[in-house]
Amino acid sequence: MLKILSKETYQEASKNYTERSFMQTVEMAELLERRGFKVTYLGWVRDGEVSVSAILYSMPETGGLRMEVNSGPASSNPEDLKPFYSALRDYAKANGALELIIKPYDTYQTFDSNGQATSEERKELIADLTDLGYAFDGLQTGYPGGEPDWHYVKDLTGLTKETLRKSYSKKGRPLANKTSSFGIKVRTLTRDELSIFKEITSSTSERREYKDKSLDYYQDFYDSFGDKAEFVVATLNFKDYLAHLQKDMATHQKELNEVNEKLAENPNSAKQKKVKTQLEKQLATFETRVEEAKTFIDKYGEEDVVLAGSLFIYTPQEVVYLFSGSYTEFNKFYAPVVLQEHVMTKAIEKGIPFYTFLGIQGIFDGSDGVLRFKQNFNGYIVRKMGTFRYYPKPMKYKMIKGIKRLLRRY
16 A cells, blocks of 8 residues: 655665665655755555655646656565556546656666676566556666666675775776875865865866756755765875875886896896886886976965865665766876775775766767776666656646647747
């Protein structure tokens, strides 16, 4: 039976789910309410136990309400999902919905890091909804409606702080090693500092041509999620960075001197010649970076400079990489790598077994730069089901939609 749940009952039921999106937390419900939505906690109750639950949020629109369940429902008994969807359809019709949208969090299919399928399609998940009269937007790629159906994820089970970096890809490990040598620091922002985060995301959104969230949205997010949300920035003091470089240069120069001594004793050693060539290339790179560091010091002095920022969400089931941004001027420092390592390390310390990097396009021809970055951390890919829509009064919906389309012509 479908029932309206109290916030407390909903929260208690949520402890039974092994898989649940942050979009289905009471913190997200609070954020939605702050942003003007009406929120209802719904549950399917069998023998006195809540086996399926969802946050349904709604907003008035011409002709009725637009209702939505995003990244849900969550369930401890998949067999109860279909009766829940059926009852939800009836609930929406009885409560004045013009349109009901469901974006399930169930995984439709899994893929390896390169996009090769590792499981069969779960077509029955789609059929459960379409059999009930829900219209399906179809399996899509990209970011339909601004939200991706393809997620890049990583299982953290069994990893420790010491073994985490070893779990990265062949390209990811040396990249993380290199980045960790720069002296980049990670700092959590206070609410009063969220304008720093907003500046980063604004810069990134303008560059990538997408619509950024407002500062008051980030403030509402902070207030709603509390310590379950972490706004973090990666910073670098270029004077410290120069000191790191000079220390590493001294080490490499010492190694080169030792190789030259060995070559003096054995001039035909192919091995030592190869090592010498590598060290000389590395020293040349260091010299270039030293000059760059001095230029940055002239520009920024001794202050800690913000390179990149991210918002991470912590739930018992998973950690989520939600929003992020960076400044192109500092791309060569790979600061987002430091932020990713920070959140995964913290997840391991908290005992949270799963990390979702969220969206990728689902296109595997090499064109998705976001995917290439996330592949450094050697996870895998899950494809969600997509979007389903139910229209309690389809003729009314079509008529209103037609009028809106007509009015936009004038």
